[in-house]
Amino acid sequence: MDASEITALIVRAALAGDHEVEILADVCDRLNAAGMSVVRASLVCNMLDPTSDARGVRWLRQRGGLEETFPRDNEDWSAENWDRSPFRFLVESGERTFRRRLDATYRRGEFPLLDRFQSDGATDYVAFVWRVGEGVLLGGGEGLVASWSTDAPAGFTEEQLESLSAIMPVLTLVMMFRTNHQAARTLITTYLGSDAAERVLAGNVVRGRAEPIRAVVWYSDLVGFTRISDNSSAATVLALLNDYAELQVEEIEAHGGHVLKFIGDGILAIFPHDDTALACSSALDAASGVRDRIAALNLRRAGAGLPVTAAHVALHLGELLYGNLGSARRLDFTVLGPAVNEAARIEALCGSLEQPIIVSSAFAEAAGEARDRLVSLGRYAMKGVARPQELFTVDLGQGDSP
Secondary structure, eight states: OOHHHHHHHHHHHHHTTOOHHHHHHHHHHHHHHTTOOEEEEEEEEEOOOSSEEEEEEEEETTTEEEEEEEETTOHHHIIIIITTOHHHHHHHHTOSEEEEEOSTTOOTTSOHHHHHHHHTTOOEEEEEEEEOOTTTOSSSOOEEEEEEEEOOTTOOOHHHHHHHHHHHHHHHHHHHHHHHHHHHHHHHHHHHOHHHHHHHHTTOOSTTOEEEEEEEEEEEEETTHHHHHHTSOHHHHHHHHHHHHHHHHHHHHHTTOEEEEEETTEEEEEEEOSSHHHHHHHHHHHHHHHHHHHHHHHHHHHHTTOOOOOEEEEEEEEEEEEEEEEOSSSEEEEEESHHHHHHHHHHHTHHHHTOSEEEOHHHHHHOGGGGGGEEEEEEEOOTTOSSOEEEEEEOGGGTOOO
């Protein structure tokens, strides 16, 4: 078996954009065609991700390949699959290779995973760690850990082990490259939102490049946040912010909106759509959903003795500039325009008018059938807005639950 041929295959496949699952499956097929009798292979590396510690690809002879991620908060996975895993033993040992023959000489009980492999018919197991420099890592970690199992009666030959070791550098580069690429996309989306992230990744990274859009503006704020902050620990305040932000973000995104910015305890979002009436209806559904979910959240938090709050939401419709603002090397992808300021001014009236949701006259006029769900609050003057305007709130008698 010529390891250089397999290495060249991996490089060509990676440059062609093939997924690691496909690449690993092809490698295993070629190794088996050369007589190695691989039954299982696994590649794992750390991943800089808000919800996952690592990602990997795995190939099983009877099932094919699959991609897997390892969540940060999965205690069962951590205890069973990492704390007593060969990978952990190898990484912490400082060695490059770990091997256990799964024949009559194998001592069961050391690694539950290998006990299972032996019961399934495997005769040999080898794992490699390929450590990389800081210039390759994104967020820390070691590099790549890979394992191979065979059911050949005599296990792996020395030549086969040398071949597996020889393909490790290129497998590491491919896996790290794809993982870092995926992590970068995830992080940009996490911090910018899905729509802004796609625009940035498509090349919109130049200061001053923005496009005019017409969209519903969402501006929300938490009620009594300053009072809660003054009377609660920092950890309690942070947990509160996360609880109330999470449900707002989920409702906004579930109804087609894009969260652009967290402003202290406030949220700025937009609902852009060619069908303005649909955008208004979607934003109104999201605001009503937030109100209902906060009521349920408050019951749970109050039952646990935690401080509770509510959200004031303003919805406005207007012309915006959507794009890059800032310095040449420090940009923010956001919206600009008087409509954003007006939405903030409308939200400021929620407290004095004792309304959780207030929408502008421009929103009401464009809302189509959703206009029937609104009731007028009268005309009001707002600081920084040239003329008084009629404001509206949700009519609880039109199908919205209290």
